[in-house]
Amino acid sequence: MTFRTDYSDEALEDIETFASEDGRVLVAAEPDDAFDEPGGAGLDSALGVTARPGYVYNLEENDLNYQRIYAEPSGGAGVTQGVERAVFPTASPVEAAGTADGTLAPTEGAELSTTRAATDAPVLVQRDNVVMVGDTDFLVPENTQRADTDVLVGNLADFLVTNDRNPSEQAPNPPEEDEEDDRPERPPRPGGPENGDRPPEPGPEGTPTPTPVE
Structure with missing residues (x-):
């Protein structure tokens, strides 16, 4: 899961590769996301989904207050199976490039804050293996x-x-066997044994017994 925010080109x-x-x-x-952030726009472009400015509200039918809208499914998206209606506390409209597999759209009477006009734009879309939802508060336990x-x-x-995905086939490639190891040589531990010598063992009275030399 990721949030629509600014991302570096590498991220x-x-x-995009993961998807x-x-x-x-x-x-x-x-x-209230910053829609002019280049990383946010880049994320939309990479995944084929986008969010629109403003929030959806409904004065006619809502859950406790006008911003807590109901949304109902259309299409055959797996994420909407078994859902007759869901509640989104503060939702912005979203859309997918091309045809979405399924959506959750606000019920009749919904309007968009930026235009004060009626809207049926979805607040959740699924397109292939990408889902975009115009809210995060619906994940809070009480919601x-x-x-x-x-x-x-x-x-x-x-x-x-x-x-x-098959992790064994899509895991990062291991280094080649003949690839040189650029890691610096590990220095010996101070006071530790070198050249394979065993450390002296304590004698009967607790004093070290020297290792015999052949």
Whole structure:
């Protein structure tokens, strides 16, 4: 799991490689994320998902207050199986490049804070082995007990640990046998034995007995 934040070029390359080798990625965003961070935009580009500015609210139907919206599934994504509706306390809209495998979209009456217009933009999308959700607070224990949010969290956990990767084939390549070892030679321990000599053993009265020399 990763959060939408600033990443170095090397980190973005590692994440993209991991995802391309069937690694599972869950990206969580918040409405107050810095959307102008180059690393955040780079992460979106690498994974084919993105978050949009603003937050979704619903004055007509909500859980306790207008920002705690209900979202319902569409499509056949595995992460939404068994979920009739989930609660997101502070969600921003998200989208996938191309066609998403499945989504969770807000119920009727939802609006977007930046436009005050009605919206049905999803707050969770799954695209292949990448899931993006426009909230992090839904993972807090007291929020997982609302509606079917606990089922969603369980599905996400299963999603992250289930894949077709073969670690024995995709592990980093071991060094070649003829590759020189550039590590410095380990110095002898101070006062320790050298050249294979055994340390002297204590005599009957506790004094060391010298090792005989042939």
